[in-house]
Amino acid sequence: MVNPAKSYELSKKIAVIGDEDTIIGFGLTGIKYLAIITDTAENSEIIQVVKESIENPEIGFVLITEQVAERIRTEFERLKQDKPLYPIFIELPNKRGGVPDRVDPIKTLIRRAIGMEIVKGE
Secondary structure: OOOHHHHHHHOOEEEEEEOHHHHHHHHOOOOOEEEEOOOOOOHHHHHHHHHHHHHOOOEEEEEEEHHHHHHOHHHHHHHHHHOOOOOEEEEEOEOOEOOOOOOOHHHHHHHHHHOOOOOOOO
16 A cells, blocks of 8 residues: 555655756756746845745755855755755756865765765775
């Protein structure tokens, strides 16, 4: 018998917030929740898009470009701390690459989940 709770979790959608090239690429994969953030967008507009993704019960994962997240870093970190379990935010580099000297967010998630640092072999 199918567990309804597990079926619900599997039905969560993905949202993407980022520059036009990133959004077009993910849009071609069939993702429907997309938000293009232009260079001229106000930080308040970006924060509103992030809040809307948190409040949407259908969204389970939000992919956001590092560059967009960096523009609202302080508020973005506060929103992530105050949100429920879903959605999970994952920061991705855009086509120009990642933000220099940035801590890997996936590594941080793993460290929080398992309680230890994963060391790369040399």
